[in-house]
Amino acid sequence: MARKLSFLLAINEAMHQEMARDESVIVLGEDIAGGAGGSAGNDEAWGGALGATQGLKTKYPNRVLDTPISESAFIGAAVGAAAAGMRPIAELMFVDFMGVCFDQIYNQAAKFRYMFGGNAVTPVVIRTMYGAGLRAASQHSQTLYPLFAHIPGLKVVIPSNPYDAKGLLIQAIRDNDPIVFFEHKALYELEGEVPEESYTIPFGEANIVREGSDVTIVAVGRMVQQSLIAAETLAAEGISVEIVDPRTISPLDEDTIYESVENTGRLVIVDEAHPRCSFASDVGALVAQNAFHALTAPIRMVTAPHSPVPFSPSLEDLFVPSPEKIAAAVRGVMNAKAGARR
């Protein structure tokens, strides 16, 4: 039986292996080691806010740098170091904080290659935590990948399980374009089979997580796990669900989505982001334009509402798309007909 590893340790192992393989890989971020300058004299007190970078500082003291709480400076420094030939992995602790450093990502890193006529190489990876579920309220819980997917020049990676997390992160580190890598906080404890050796998963190749024939669910990140729970419930009711996990939303594997919809004739998109101008609305629009002939029912989106993430557990649990809501949407499209009113 293959080794099991948590999502968090899969991420950690990917960075350890790539730092060992390539001296140009450096890691920087806030408290990625933690403790520098503190009275305990412990320069690796934390290993990251939730521990994803543990052990790196001890092993590679000169290539792992704690930064001040100064996102514009250190995210920009990661971009500049990438332009100068390094392969930086910058940890932007919570994606919610990108508001204070977005310029360096979308006006600098994302545009160098184009603005400079194809003469720039900026291989930077920005790892960041996203998502609700930790009662962390409005400024530490958002699902902001649509903002990045909107920007040409950036690649957006959203792993849903430990195996993909390791393979996609290694691919991201070796990739030559700027990448934003989204890690859902509520997935860190999830365990799965993860090979010890190094491996990569190509971008733009969707994974069919579960095969089925009645309804296609397209989901990313934690929503894949929620959809798997819903699919079990629906199977017991005799509804066969196919789950497509694109794994990267920019680039997006459109073909696998169309093929699945052509087989099932029905589409439900599950997205933890807000519904307007989102990943869900994007996939819905693409399928409506390119696979309309295959649809036998209206497309349905299951998303968070158009509201900030609430604090109170009773409200936050309503905010996140649940397996129950996903199952209800699937039952809805099973009963709906194209051409009929909603």
Next chain:
Amino acid sequence: MTVTAELTQEQLLRGYRTMRTIREFEERLHIEIANAQIPGFVHLYAGEEAVAAGVCASLADTDWVSSTHRGHGHAIAKGCDVKGMMAEIYGRATGLCKGKGGSMHIADFRVGMLGANGIVGGGPPLVCGVGLASKVRGDGTVGVAFLGDGASNQGTFLESLNLSAIWKLPVVFVVENNGYGEATGQAYHQSVADTAKRADGFGLPGITVDGNDFFAVAEAAAEAIARARDGHGPTLLECKTTRFFGHFEGDTQTYRDLSEVTEARASRDCLVSFRARVTRAGLIDAGVLDAMDAEIRQLIDESVVEALAAPFPDASQLTTDVYIKY
């Protein structure tokens, strides 16, 4: 041969050539823009040449600079191809960036030009990264961030002062204080007369020099760059200078008394003072400078003629160069 305290004859000749090339380039653009030949926004560097030339006198191709929206001078001083720059500003396929960048995004990584930048304050964090790469590799390269007095109020700059100081990065921040952030005077937009004083709060040296004096800039920059190269960390170098033209071409400049410019052109022109100093001291013959002037005028003429004759980018270029692989 060292002919001043710090500068070799080669550095002096290169400095003059750089300043004259920038001046001719910018004065010519001013005319061509009035002739409605150039698309978009252009911000001219004329008047500030001594800063770019003086700083870059101590930099090699392997060193890096980040620049600003007013970036032509830095690009020329760092060694970007002048004809490629001109074609870029005209939006032609033969431009340094294939016509995709334009005046505000001229870059050439091969000579360490990290890019003009349309975002005020965009450059300093990038230069921290260049310095970090140098430090991790131990290759002795230096990064210089050029910015204006306007950008010196941006958080990116202040954060970069702190980050570079705590990490002792081999970088220099050069504030070109021309007295205006766009149309707003320095006396209004900051509460210190010398931007260099801001260095005190971050624990790095801050020096103010006359930015119209090539020698003053070159000598202060040489020291700051050597300090960075030797592992002693960053310096903030403020160069007080004058912008001969408006913030952008088309700016009516109703916010300033234009006698400021007349007076600066008459008494603080870096090219005039350079020529007077080196010829009076017998360091360089006036005939050598005259010949260089003629050669540069011809280069700029040719660059305009060639740019106008060059094709615009093909439609197929619209969506190329977005990614290396997508």
